[in-house]
Amino acid sequence: MIVRIAGINHESVTDGPGLRTVIFFQGCHHACPGCHNPQTWDAAGGEEVALNDLIRCFRITPLLSGFTFSGGEPFLQAETAAYIAEYVKSKGLNLWVYTGHTWEQLMTRLIEPGFQDLIHLADVIVEGPYQQELRDLSLPYRGSSNQRILLAKASLRQKRVVLWGKS
Numbered sequence: 001m002i003v004r005i006a007g008i009n010h011e012s013v014t015d016g017p018g019l020r021t022v023i024f025f026q027g028c029h030h031a032c033p034g035c036h037n038p039q040t041w042d043a044a045g046g047e048e049v050a051l052n053d054l055i056r057c058f059r060i061t062p063l064l065s066g067f068t069f070s071g072g073e074p075f076l077q078a079e080t081a082a083y084i085a086e087y088v089k090s091k092g093l094n095l096w097v098y099t100g101h102t103w104e105q106l107m108t109r110l111i112e113p114g115f116q117d118l119i120h121l122a123d124v125i126v127e128g129p130y131q132q133e134l135r136d137l138s139l140p141y142r143g144s145s146n147q148r149i150l151l152a153k154a155s156l157r158q159k160r161v162v163l164w165g166k167s
């Protein structure tokens, strides 16, 4: 399997709690005005990496809290993202997934390849497009106030949005 990525940050402390490995998936169709990562939009850009090579480069240490899938739009490569997510969970690490889709949009697309698996494997989903008129630098882990940070499993179980940090 091949994944197309824009890059990896092995030592992020800003894309979720604790020390995290962030995978920036290449390709995004949301085209949010004011996006900070427009170089990730081109689905043919970035670099192609074999999944086995990608996994071999991960630095799994006791200091690592988890992984974050960012972008770009991880759900454009949902099947490969889900494969990596299975590896992350097999290591007992938590997984945050950023997406420009809203939770309600994701729930209408569960039959698409990889969507259901990726959503079920995620612990937290940071959802919604970046809206520069709602930009708020005081918000943790998101750029604009329309974006919500959801507990994925509780939201699935309760069939409603359950916000991270509020349960």
Ligand code: SF4
Pocket (backbone or CB within 6 Å): 028, 029, 030, 031, 032, 035, 036, 037, 038, 040, 071, 072, 073, 099, 100, 129, 130
């Ligand atoms: S979803 Fe994220 S990467 Fe895609 S255009 Fe919006 S802000 Fe940029």
